[in-house]
Amino acid sequence: MKISTRGRYALRLMIELAMNQDGDPVRIKDVAVRQDISAKYLEQIVSVLVKARYVRSIRGPQGGYRLTRKPEEYCVGDIIRLIEGDMAPVSCLEDEENHCPRQAGCVTLRIWKELDEAIRSVLDKYTLADLVQWQEELSQNYVI
Amino acid sequence: MKISTRGRYALRLMIELAMNQDGDPVRIKDVAVRQDISAKYLEQIVSVLVKARYVRSIRGPQGGYRLTRKPEEYCVGDIIRLIEGDMAPVSCLEDEENHCPRQAGCVTLRIWKELDEAIRSVLDKYTLADLVQWQEELSQNYVI
DNA sequence: AGATAATCATACAAATGCAGTAGGAATATA
DNA sequence: TATATTCCTACTGCATTTGTATGATTATCT
Numbered sequence: 001m002k003i004s005t006r007g008r009y010a011l012r013l014m015i016e017l018a019m020n021q022d023g024d025p026v027r028i029k030d031v032a033v034r035q036d037i038s039a040k041y042l043e044q045i046v047s048v049l050v051k052a053r054y055v056r057s058i059r060g061p062q063g064g065y066r067l068t069r070k071p072e073e074y075c076v077g078d079i080i081r082l083i084e085g086d087m088a089p090v091s092c093l094e095d096e097e098n099h100c101p102r103q104a105g106c107v108t109l110r111i112w113k114e115l116d117e118a119i120r121s122v123l124d125k126y127t128l129a130d131l132v133q134w135q136e137e138l139s140q141n142y143v144i
Numbered sequence: 145m146k147i148s149t150r151g152r153y154a155l156r157l158m159i160e161l162a163m164n165q166d167g168d169p170v171r172i173k174d175v176a177v178r179q180d181i182s183a184k185y186l187e188q189i190v191s192v193l194v195k196a197r198y199v200r201s202i203r204g205p206q207g208g209y210r211l212t213r214k215p216e217e218y219c220v221g222d223i224i225r226l227i228e229g230d231m232a233p234v235s236c237l238e239d240e241e242n243h244c245p246r247q248a249g250c251v252t253l254r255i256w257k258e259l260d261e262a263i264r265s266v267l268d269k270y271t272l273a274d275l276v277q278w279q280e281e282l283s284q285n286y287v288i
Numbered sequence: 289a290g291a292t293a294a295t296c297a298t299a300c301a302a303a304t305g306c307a308g309t310a311g312g313a314a315t316a317t318a
Numbered sequence: 319t320a321t322a323t324t325c326c327t328a329c330t331g332c333a334t335t336t337g338t339a340t341g342a343t344t345a346t347c348t
Contacts, residue, residue, distance in 0.1 A: 001146065001147055001233065002145065002232075002233060002234065002235065003145055003233050004145075004305090004307085005306080005307065006306085008234065008252065011252055012252060015252070027323070027324095028323085028324080029322095036246075038308060040308075040309065040310080041307070041308055041309085043324075044326095046324090047325070050324090050325090057324060058316085058323085058324085059314080059316055059322095059324045060314095060321090060322065061316065061317045061318075061323060062316085062318095062322080062323080063315090063316070063317085063323045063324060064324085065324090087145055088146075089145065089146060089147045090146065090147055091146065102180075107275050107278040107279045107282065108155055108159070108275070110278060111220055111266070111267075111270060112147070114269075115266045118262040118263065118265070118266045119145075119259065121262070122258050122262045123255075123259065125258075126255060134251040134254060135251045138249055138251065139249075148334090148336085149336065149337090150336080171294070172295080173294085182336085182337060182338080184337075184338065184339080185336070185337055185338085187295075187296075188297095191295090194295090201294095201295060202294085202295085203293095203294060203295045203296080203343080203345055203346095204293065204294055204295080204343095205292065205293040205294060205346045205347070206293080206345085206346065206347090207294045207295065207344085207346085208295085289348100290348090291346105291347090291348085292346080292347085292348100293344100293346080293347100294343100294345080295342105295343080295344075296342075296343070296344090297340105297341090297342075298339100298340090299338100299340085300337105300338080300340100301336100301337085301338075301339100302335100302336090302338100303335085303336085303337100304334085304336095305333090305334080306332085307330100307332090307333105308329105308331090308332105309329080309330075309331100310327100310328085310329080310330100311326105311327095311328090311329105312325100312326090312327095313325075313326075313327100314325070314326090315324075315325090316321100316322085316323080316324095317321080317322080318319100318321085
């Protein structure tokens with residue numbers, strides 16, 4: 001039960017954008033180098049973010065990407081779920097209503113629901129702003 | 145990020161065994177029918193449980209499987225992890241020590257650690273005895 | 289002893305998802 | 319017009335998942 005590279009890459013990309021919100025738009029190529037990710041692969045990932053209006057793209061030279069909102073308005077769970085799909089640990093819990101015919105007598109479901117809640121609460125607890133702040137704290141430690 | 149059928153089937157199998165601890169050994173065939181799982185597939189899963197000494201097998205006619213310990217001595221996480229492998233949400237957290245070269249400057253790691261903890265705490269919170277009890281409560285409700 | 293009922297072992301296979309690679313089209317800048 | 323960037327889509331290799339299939343082994347019962 002792993003988070004895929006797509007989800008993790010998307011989050012790292014979003015952190016980079018959040019940290020450069022005041023400067024020029026951020027190019028995929030640069031992120032790819034800094035984060036050691038295939039640029040072509042990152043392109044596919046960012047295109048999902050663009051379509052969801054999480055980021056805005058600027059084409060042509062001096063182009064790149066920018067967040068459309070403030071970092072504190074993106075919670076980690078939103079980004080992960082957008083790229084990764086539903087994060088429910090079992091498919092019974094994906095939709096609003098459970099379609100599993102066994103659900104009435106299924107005691108394991110109770111565990112999965114609790115697990116789902118736990119996962120959700122961690123992922124929805126932090127925003128990009130938190131991650132940016134941690135990153136800045138980290139960098140400071142290294143400079144000193 | 146889903147729990148596989150193998151892990152879920154294993155848990156349901158273990159619940160069946162826990163509920164029949166006093167009676168005859170439980171046959172795979174019967175569990176397969178009741179739980180609507182391929183018997184041959186279940187055989188493969190149970191063999192892992194046998195090798196780990198989570199259950200004992202009795203061969204030949206009137207044979208089947210039995211728990212080796214009391215239901216309250218199996219926590220859900222143990223069963224899931226045995227069948228499913230490590231449940232850490234990222235591979236960096238699989239081993240005792242993190243081998244990722246990026247770890248020192250990786251802020252997302254903090255999220256994944258917290259997520260790992262949350263998952264672990266839910267899965268390790270309940271034992272087979274809890275599940276058996278819930279199952280019995282459920283059945284009662286239907287009888288009345 | 290022999291038929292039978294169960295577990296045990298292993299190989300195979302179809303489907304799916306993951307993690308990219310590849311090639312080029314579209315667009316904006318200088 | 320050359321260039322730098324995003325955008326689009328197809329393809330591919332690999333691993334994992336979810337089983338099937340076949341038969342060997344072992345114990346029981348008549």
